[in-house]
Amino acid sequence: MRQRIRVVVQGRSSRRRPTLAHGLWGAAEVTVTLGVVVLLLVVHQLWWTNRQARQDAEHKVQAMEREWEAPAAGLPGPVESPPAPEPAAGGNEASESRDRPAAQHSAPRWDQAYAILRIPRLGVVAPVAQGIGKAGILDKGYVGHYPGTAQPGEAGNFAVAGHRNTHGEPFRHINRLRGGDEVQVETREGVYLYVIDASLAQTSSRDTGVIARVPRSLVKPSAGYGEPGYYLTLTTCTPEFSSKYRLVVWGKLRSMRPR
Structure with missing residues (x-):
């Protein structure tokens, strides 16, 4: 009498389980890896670029201050501008503008940092460079001067731009400025005090x-x-972490004095 041997054949569902488990595990690994990469990118943009740009901007400010103080060591001094008279209360601004002596400036080279902008209320101290390019100016934590607009202390409009987020973000909180807040612009030739107006x-x-x-x-x-x-x-971008619109703050020159 022959003995029958039972043969157990596994169904398809049994064969699929290991493959499905491996697929899910692989997908989880990819998801975690992507999450880590995104986190590192965020850290780089929000922390590292700020740290690096602020350091570079601070060093540039210190270098300009040392350079401007060089005449004390016997080097040739800067060309001085006569101080501006204080605007008369209730006077006509157009007539005051014609009477105010013009500031004297040498034309700055492209990408050259040639001024220092200080906003005491916000604790901002940043170099001002000619132009508004990202790589050579704004991404270095500098404030960029719009070409074709007036220079500090000159009649017209001294217009500048700065990052609101990342790369030093010098204009992060300019929305907090209020009427009467002061903004000081310092160059080799003089110091110009503007007062926020609108x-x-x-x-x-x-x-x-x-x-x-x-x-x-x-x-x-x-x-x-x-x-x-x-x-x-x-000027700066708004809303935060977006470049869709622009936020604008205006001021008027109150006084200027030669260095």
Whole structure:
């Protein structure tokens, strides 16, 4: 009598289980890896770029201050500008602008840091460079001067831009500035004190009116000025971590003195 041997054949579901488990494990590893990469990118953008840019900007400020103090060691001194008279209370701004002596500046080279901008209320101290390029200026933690606009202390509009997030973010909190807050711009020739006067919370990135000689928004004509003067314009991106719109803060020159 022959003995029968039982043969057990596993079903398809049994064969699929190891493959499914391996697939899920592989997907989990990829997800974790991607998460780590994204986290490192965020840390790089939010921490490392700020740290590096702030250090570079601080070193540049110190280098300019040392250079400007060099005449004390017997080197040739800067060309001095006569001090500006204080605006008369209730006076006509247009007539004051014509009477105010013009500041004297040598034309800065492209990407050259040639001024220091200080905002005491925000604790901001940043170099100002000619141009608004990212790689050579803004990403280094500098404030960029819009080409074609006035220089510090000159009649017209001294207009500058700065990052609001990452790369030193010197203009991170300019939305906190209020009327009467001071902004000081220092160059080799002199020190120029501007006082915050108005702001525009949001406008188009193409609103060139805000940096015009007489600044006035083309998008919101009620925001801005109607007479020639000595203006300061600070611009940055808004909302935070976006470059869709622009935030604008304006000031007027109160006084200037030679170095």
